[in-house]
Amino acid sequence: MKIEGKFYYRGEIIEGGIEIEEGRIKRIKKHVEGAKKIRGLILPGALDLHVHFREPGYEYKEDFYTGSMAAAYGGVTFVMDMPNTRPNVVDAETFLDKLNRVKTRSNVDFSLYIMLTERAKNLVSLNAAFKWYMGETTGVEAGENVSVPENSFISVHAELDSCIRKESHNLRDHDLARPERCEADAVRSILDQGKFHIAHVSGIDTVDLCRIGGFTCEVTPHHLFLHQDMPLGAKGKVNPPLRAKWQTEKLWDALLQGRIDIVASDHAPHTEEEKDEDFEVAPAGIPEVETYVPIFLYLMKYEKIPLQRMIQVLMEKPAQLLSLKKGKIEMGYDADLIAVNLSDVRKIKGEDLHYKCGWTPYEGFKAIFPHTVILRGENIIEDYEMVGERMGHFVKIEKAKDLYSTY
């Protein structure tokens, strides 16, 4: 495949051609003979290190095929799926069972997490990442007895189990039931236990602690775009909870200043019926994977975030944390690309999205969706429609080398 157009290369937008061979970027030149012209702006595909595609066990909420299709439509070409499925992914058997179910059905490249338990040290050869649930949340008990393997990528759900109240009545009360303090204390308690990646930071103290500990961290779109005073009811119920508006502003500052490393969606779909239950019993989690890159593109257009910083947090840095040759338009890197027309601003509608659950808390938000998505040199989305299915590969996580933040 050979393409030509405007693309993001080493910090700026240039015009030129990209030659792709065997799924990788072979050459970048001013002009490439016989190249196909791509309209708009070409960027790397995004990497989402935190999704819940619900397979096996909760396929009525989402499955790997639908989740990864939604990812592709939203400009995400790589996802890492969480282990709080039924059964939980905790050992070689549950891991291989999941891999066998999903490996020929994913529409984007993917890796899998294994839950961190006392068995983890013996599972490093499976080339997965690990997820440590310090506190109880949807589909999991808190993990107390854990062994920490070295040089693995370990994402931590940091809410101290002993600190949280398990029932809450509305969004503000949910924040009180699982306050920011429980998150910061959880991170504080593991500062000398290894090098970790802290998932979905929701408070600024947690961000500061991550910096002190040399940990990396992610923020979710919902902790940036939503807050507890919005009329979302249980649709806004999520762990850790939505905070106050001023706190979202602090997280934005930290993201822009480089104190937060990456954005990851924490796509956690539940059906509308489940979310329509009373607040106390409705499950926590928000669907996100299809909308967050398009919302970021819109915000970038209106200068809420510079293009360079957006590329770092959505594409370059997530790849770097896993030592993957993805997330960059650079020789030798996988040709995972998206193309957008920045004047094509659309309002998000739940019914247009590809989730099984059919709803989004971002109804009416403005967004810019990619018209073209390329996965390792093959078009998977063209003219906003899927043209190539099930081409995602399982990607091994060999070793997480770059666990220290650079900013």
Ligand code: DOR
């Ligand atoms: O709100 C949440 N939902 N937080 C989690 O940690 C899990 C997730 C889910 O799987 O639904």
Ligand code: ZN
């Ligand atoms: Zn999650």
